Amino acid sequence: MADSPASLGLCLRNVTIKLESTALISLNDTIEPGEVLTVMGPSGSGKSTLLAAITGTLAREFTMYGRVLLGGRDVTDLPTEARHVGILFQDEHLFPHMSVGGNLAFGLKPSIKGRAARQKHVEDALTEVGLDGFADRDPATLSGGQRARVALQRTLMSEPRALMLDEAFSKLDTDLRQQTRELVFQKARARSLPVLQVTHDHSDAEAAEGRVHLIA
């Protein structure tokens, strides 16, 4: 397989996921840096399972065939934490026992040393999304839109090389949904991240302005 062209994006090479002997989903595609691929299908079609396979959190009863390459590197056998694949779910999953700043610092790479420097990174990231001075807040006191922005920034702090969106906007109401979506796509493009979103909502697909892969 060394002959295939190396892409810096997210390359799913003949990926098939099976539950026992039934194939749930098959995909052979490359998402280039800055591109958004939308996978659409009804619930139960295995969309989230695809993301679990890419992040390396596939439940035991599923079997994955094929390879996942990211930035030209085969990550198929790496543990989740070594893959550098960020993920956002429909719930933000902010850690309830940490402050907002603590949540961001959890994502920030350890290579940034020193209390002051790490603190500054966290505060800058909050300012970037209009949440200046939120570092000490309890995440449970934030509004839905604020939580979504904190979750996004937390993911970006870990400097992922690809971003997965698992129905990430489905809980937000229409206005907020549009704003949040724009923010996420804009930041992902600015960082040249390949983005794979799964959704059952057409407006998510349209907003992504990218290719759409339909599954049954």
Added chain:
Amino acid sequence: MPASASRTDGPRAGYLAWVPRLTLLVMLGPVVAGLTGTLAPAFGLMPAVGPTRVTLEPMRALLDWPGLPSAVLLSIWSGFAATSFSLLIVILVCAGWAGTGAFRVMERLLSPLLSVPHAAAAFGFAFLVTPSGWILRALSPWVTGLEQPPDLLVLQDPAGLSMIAGLVMKEVPFLLLMTLAALTQARPAASLRVAQSLGHARVSGWLKTVFPIVYSQIRLPVYAVLAFSMSVVDVAIILGPNTPPTLAVQVVRWMNDPDLAFRLQAAAGAMLQLALIVAGLGFWRLAEILIGRLGQGWIRSGARGHPGVDAAVRAIALMLGFLTAVLLIAGLAGQMVWSMAGFWQFPDVMPDSFSLRSWQRFGPRLVEPAIETLLIAGTATLCAVLLVLGCLEAEYRHGLRPANRAIWLLYLPLIVPQVAFLGGVQTVSIAIGLDSERIAVILAHLIFVLPYVFLSLSDPWRTWDTRQGTVARALGASPGKVLWAVRLPMLLRPVLVAVAIGFAVSVGQYLPTLLVGGGRVTSLTTEAVALASGGDRRAIAVHALAQMAAAFVPFAVAMILPRVIWRNRKGLLNG
């Protein structure tokens, strides 16, 4: 073989995977070894003391004991009566009141009382119902006309009624909490609404739609209650009849007899106790099937229940439920008053004066057993919590699905009667050269602490949203960091509750401390139970309260600590 099948275990495969097997070994190894160690002497095999010839002599000696028929009958009767009555109260309270405000009040009253050790609860009950106890004092002389305590045998009555009442008081909170856990899965509100909209009365509607589902979930706890009530020793020493006592108490007497011939007879008695419990469970199972059949017919009959009967049943159930809580609380209050009572003449409801003299007198004697108790409970609980966390984490990391049979294994130490294997555990621990009685006792406590810690922690652990873990891993955290920095802090409260339950279970253990410690390990519980025959109220009150405090303080910590630590974290305060 797929050319490139991928698993998520990554390079850490196998890590922690051995913990479930170790846990089973620690929990069931001693049960199996102990049963063998008890079985052998029952047939005359006791190499340590000489006779090594297979013989039925111990069995014959047992059968020749004139007290055997009544001891056996007493064990069977008290076990079945206590279990049926506790179950009936719990079922009717849930049928009549689940989901109401009164029910929540009862739940709040009874859940902390679960931590009251059996011995402390039994002493408290004794303090209330004895002829010179609070109940008769409250009614004298204006109702009863009594100026002197009557010469009545209320406690240790030959029919075992006070023992049964003492057991019911302790088993109702346990079964109620087990039923509540089952209820959250059975969606009772929806079923009940449908039944009521079809014209069924509340209690009979609940019994027809919710009970069958709930009972299948609480079957094992019920079996544990039956086995426990048939073979309990500490409660039977305090409240049960003496001549003859229950079979289990008599077996323990024989085990502690200096004449070694009685050891063999004790082993035979222990085997009989095991057989009784196996037969008792079989009989209970048959009754379940029979009642199930009758219930099917009742459901098909379409009867809608009688509103008058329904209201009466609800009222009685509520009364009995609250009576349980009131008796437990009043018993503890009675002990508190006795422990500080000065001169206290009969019909007076309160003593003439209060003083700390009893505490000053018996307090210093409590220090050593208290330290021993804390040491044993602390070590056993720590080991249990680490093993259980290891099991649950292994399950999560390796995607293991525990088989349904696994839950049976958890209940095994709670169903096999203690007298049938603890004697053997002592024999085996000596045989393998374990020369520290304290360590042997800790290992014996671990057998009983492990199932409760597992049952308490597994639900909150398994219902934790694993996507929280996925998010943390995707942010670059290793599985270890997810455990220590995310999962454990989020589950601080259930972990502390599990610690408190483990601690309370260990503090309450009487027989494991007595038998496996060979009488050389004294805990607060063994000291308190030893006072039962003496009848010094003040000494008993001080000891029972100390035992109670040792069991209760960890619960208070488990309730308060998370509130203090997470006082600024709303997301965790109501978890």
